[in-house]
Amino acid sequence: MICVLLLIPAVAALLSLLVRHTLVRRVILVLTGVGHTAVTLAAWNTTPQPLLNGWLMLDEAGLLFLTITSILFLACSVYAFGYLAVQGAGKQQDYEEGTLFTNAPDAVFCACLEAFLATMTLVTVSRHFGLLWVAMEATTLASAPLIYFHRHHRSLEATWKYLLICSVGIALALLGNFLMVIAASRPGGEGIAIVVDALIENGANLNIPWLRAAFLFFLVGYGTKMGLAPLHTWLPDAHSESPSVISALLSGALLNCAFLTILRSYQVCAAAGQAAFCQDLLILFGLVSIGWATIFILGQTDYKRMLAYSSVEHIGILALGVGIGAGATFGALLHAANHSLTKAMLFLVAGNILAAYKTKATTEVRGILGVLPWSGVLWIAGLVAITGMPPFGAFLSEFTIVKAMIEQGRTGIAVAFLAMLALIFIGMTTAFLNMAQGRCASDLRPPGKVESVLAILPPMGLGALTLMLGLYLPPAVDSLLRGAAATIGGH
Amino acid sequence: MMTTLKLVHLVLAFVAAPLLLGIINRTKALFAGRRGQPLLQAYYDIWKLLRKGAVYSRSTSWLFAAGPWIGFAAVVAATTLVPFGGLRAPIAFPGDFLVLIYLLGLSRFLLVLSALDTGSSFEGMGASREVTFSALSEPALLIALAAVTKYTGCVSLSDMVVATVPRLWLDAGPIVVLVGFALLIVFLSENCRIPVDDPNTHLELTMIHEVMVLDHSGPDFGIILYSAALKMWLLGQVLVGLVVPVHTGILWLDTPAALLSMALLAVLVGIIESSMARVRLLHVPQLLVGATTLSILAVVLVLR
């Protein structure tokens, strides 16, 4: 089953490179999403067999992140179908500088998209740190061309930064692998294979200083990919310059995958009795990330960048939650799901807005509710959801996290957390509401073209999902989350 | 027996109210060395007005006509709450003085509205001053009463009055003096006497109560005058009842004593009016805040 999961996107990628006909290629893209999601959902009731003597295995945490990734990909593939149809080939007018640019070939886009899915799937299923690392590296390679879809210099700059920063991070993560090997090596005899389960099994006799060093390198390395401040610097640029559908995948799926890798190393450290050591670091990075996001969300004038920084914020919340531990771990995992769904939804809607208004400036977009009614409603719903208000899921997860903080007596952290959330709320609401409401000046008013179903349905579906998570947690999801939380030291 | 006497007192109030104006005027005339108007002048005026026709401004509405009469009803209702001559009031219950004060408030409310109904800037001016000064005088009155309550432990005006026996002066002289002064100032300002307002000036700019009723005529004006007199009477009753401790329990002694003290109050007002000038409008608030301070002082003394 796991190899099916891996093969579907890989084969699809090859096909899309081979197929000449664009329509077929796009159909393949959507079919990939459907098939992958179907298999993933099948994996919910029948736990798939481990492969490569346990190097590839799907535990609860893996299944959770795999599901998120898969659902997001499905939504984005449907969205991309419509998106590509609108994006004609040939010269495009750049709305910011008016220069002309071309898009990357359709084939490259689809192939990379599917390859991206394949690599992310690999991340979620692999238990061997080396393999994990390879998968992460591969995600970088697969996503770089996607960011450089619009071939103008801003996206190129974004891509370059993404490449270099993430490569440096990944390199450090590789060093982390080596350190892990050393930590796992026994004097004389054969060392322990750096497979998560094996390491957890005999975590007692790991070499602590090297393990700590390894975790530090993992944290910095994968943290770069995950977008923990101050390592997140590639994130806003990439998110703002890549096509919205890609931004959705990046911030909804990729960041989670990086988070998963950190969780893996955290599992090992916890098994070696280093949980406290790691948790302090996670809390620190979490708070720094949220604070950094606060700084740059207040007075942000580019709504895609604002969404990107909000991703930094929520990544920080995830780290914070795991760092707090206990009930907060559950909350963090739930929050991962909520954040992915909501953020993807918002990015897709942002794509619609961008297409209609031809600007990313919050100050120039007015009266979405009047111009694009559906997108406007979704935009406001997304705002409510992302700022953690009921009835959406983020409220529950943040509530659980805060509860754990207060019950552990970490009142200072809780107060700082809530204060920063409040500031972020102010920043986002002022921007979003003025965009959604207000009267669209006649000269700004774009040609009143009706919103296509393909552009509305995916974000609406994602929104419905996170709404459901806020009103009713299906028992299956609940048990999965609890299992996952249990594996990473929460309860 | 008691009830009949209470009703007699009530009737006495209705009958004797305008007399106070007469006494005041005569006192002032005495001080000014004039012969002055007859003692019953107020009665004549009211009677004459009641039998006249009326002129209404075109801008007025039903409120203008109805206001004075409903206000009069409020004052009448208030009168039933005031004890007189050592007897309890016809209607007495805990907190009745609150009802009393707020009934006067109702009459003021209606009077002010009917003043504004004319749309005349002068009457608006008067109304504005009226509400301003009354808003400032109410705290003084209530806090003074709070002091009395604290001292006597009574929450009904009648009980308070009954409880003010000569011993009160001996025990709590200062408190009674303070409360008395506070009540006197409130009495003067509520009834628009000097030093707050000058009832018989003819320069509208300086008037408060008189200017509010510029446009009323005929029976309406008459009833306004009468209810003003009644209001003065019953506030006077409160003041006198709380300050003059003549309660022998012998009715034919108490009632005349009360009447006499009312007359003395009127004379006192006359003396004040002929010995003082009206303070500038800007200083009236200070006067009333001063009254409030007096009553707060009284409370402090009681609490001590």
Place this chain on the structure above:
Amino acid sequence: MSLFLCGLVVLFVGGVVSLLSGRKPAMASSLGAGSAVVGSLLAILPAFAVLASGRTESLRMNWNVPLGSFFVQIDPLSAVFLLPILGLSALAAIYGAEYLWPYRQEKNLGVPWLFYNLLVAGMALVVVARNGLLFLVAWEMMSLASFFLVTFEYERQMVRQAGGIYLVATHIGTAFLIVFFILLGAHVGSLDFDTIPAVPSSLAGALFLLAVVGFGTKAGFMPLHVWLPHAHPAAPSHVSAVMSGVMIKTGIYGLVRTVTLLGAPAAWWCWVLIAIGVVSGIMGVLFALAQHDLKRLLAYHSVENIGIITMGLGLGLLGVHIHSPTLAVLGFAGGLFHVINHAIFKGLLFLGAGAVLQGSGTGHIDLLGGLVKRMPWTAAAFLVGSIAISGVPPLNGFVSEFLIYLGAFKSGIVGGLDAAIAAVIVIGSLALIGGLALACFTKAFGTVFLGHPRSIHAQQAHEVGWAMKSAMVILAALCVLGGVLSPLIVRSAQTVVGQITSLAPDAVETELATASSTLTHFVVVALLLAAVAGLSLLLRRRLLRGRSVREAVTWDCGYAAPDSRMQYTATSFAQPLTDLFRFLLHTHKEVRSPQGVFPPDSALETDTADVCEKHLYQPVFEAIRWSLGWFRWLQHGRLQVYVLYIALTLWILLIWKLV
């Protein structure tokens, strides 16, 4: 309870259906308003039943979210709040159906009706919720729905700004409530109210403060009230009526509920409440005096009345603290009764203001005048409301203030030293508030409805339709009934007061019995007043019969042609008081006084901005914004710097953690 839930379902379904049928405005508004009325009436029945019987109905269902459970309960306290909430909502819905009609062209009427029904359902759910999470969800549902209603006319910049302020304020308040509920249910594992253990006194203080801030933001305590004067004028009038009449009362409800949950009160709680009450009451009415916009003025009066209510609660709490049943019962009874009364007359006044707004097209007091002739029904209703809110007999507004006064006099004054001090403070401020409120509403009514029209708006004003009129008339009738039936009402408050004060039932019984007998006397006086009034009006007619009754121009001291611009404006009417309290109001004046021999036209403009907003919140937020903006250089797009961040982080961690 099932009936109650049915009501909620009707509200919800009706809202959704009305949204779906938004294309056809007639259908949308009739469906929305109809479902609002039916749902409210269905849901209000159990409340009556509970108040009558004193039994509490409860229902606990499993809700599959972490820490959540669908646990609702109607006890007397909830019922007391359900009555005004649902009743006023129903009336306001009838009113709103007509009020929103003119917008049918440019707006989808289904949207406001959906949010209106959600608002009503949210408020009802808030007062019955017995699980922290459920409470918070209902609370936020209420806040969000009301936010969307406030921004109904979001094309206007002022409305958007109001909405933003409201949303931020309520969100921050909710943050406090989140902490409050978590602390309350800490270490229990469930947030159900009945599982909450006895709170240690050290924690209780913190919880009380959290509740005061969190609920006070919604209730509009000074200085947390800043959103009120923005949101109420911005919202459609029936929504302002509901928000100001009952929604802010959910804050009071939360506070009372907290008190019942926290157990024996500490002394300083009472002082906090009384202080808040005094400040809110006096400042609220002062700012109201200085306003030019009718709805803004009413909004500030909500702050004032919340202050009165809070004083009552404070006295009641003090009574509980010093074990004086009289003070406790009278304080709480007065406070709660004032909750209901304020719902009635403030709802009435906002509906009246809405009628003026729609009939004349402006809410600016100084542009109106003489409406009593053009809008007689509205004028009469508004007059009743004004008398009631000024707290003069014989209407309901007086009765509740009277109860609080009575508590202060009967038990506070004769009680111990601190009780006496509290009582004197309350008495003094109530007296001042009463006088100022009278001044404010003579100003409002006199300027809006009396005299000459001051502008073309007022000249062309027209009376509103039957739906709006009927809602106002019913509320006006309720004002009268609330005054006349007060003895019965007070007597029926036994269960709820007993629940709050946790006194022995018979003690409460006796206290309330005495109070209601006192009120009976008051009612006698009121009836006497009515009788004398009737008689004297008859007398007037009798006197004027056969006499000459002429009409003339207003006597204006010799002016030949008095003209409407010579009238006293609201600003000048309030000027003596606003000048007197200059030091609190900081009114900004623009004076161009006439100069020279032939003076050019002169002008006077006054503007009273909210002190807290201008001198407290704006500077703070500006400072935060500025100080955070200073950090923005951190990310200036240079790749080398970014890699440097990575390297530095690595170094710091290595050196710090491996030492």
Place this chain on the structure above:
Amino acid sequence: MNDAADIVLVFLVLTNLMLLGLSRLGACIRMVALQGIALGLLPLLMEGGRVELHGAAFAIAIILLKGGVFPWILMRTLREVNTQREIEPFIGYGKSLAIGTLILVVCIWLSSRLPLPEPAMSSLIVPVAFFTIMSGLFLIVSRRKALTQVLGYLVLENGIYAFGVALVDKQPMLVEMGILLDVFVAIFVMGIAIFHINREFDHIDTDKLSGLRS
């Protein structure tokens, strides 16, 4: 102890310092090539004479790649993008050298904090590897051209590689896969990117690549 290995390691240190000091781009590329060859030799020397086929093949592959292919590609890029051959550092060469020595000291101190579980063939290996990594980072941070950043990245790689071959003989497969994949990134993807940059901007100065901010 193994003198030959030590010699190589010391040589690594020297090359790093040279890189910090050199001003001409071509020279830098050559220096990196030398470093690569030395690294390739490292495992052979470490085995202490007895060379297995697998190890030898791997070593040769590395030498060819790091010593031959990459320098060639980079040189070609350099010629393609006819930029002037100066490096134009943010931080002057002298300062760079000073900082480099400082880094070296810290690295040695740091490695003293991480005692190896089993005695490796050289006590120098950890500090040198760390130093190489850090100087690679320093090159990326302190130099202006995109090409130099690639170079810095390569140096970083070399450091990691040194670490790997020296210590992680347990799981060579991991090392090889990692190194190769990483190298692939370094050269091909970045090379492509540089071509694009050059086409878009007519320069490869990354300090012009700072349009996206805050």
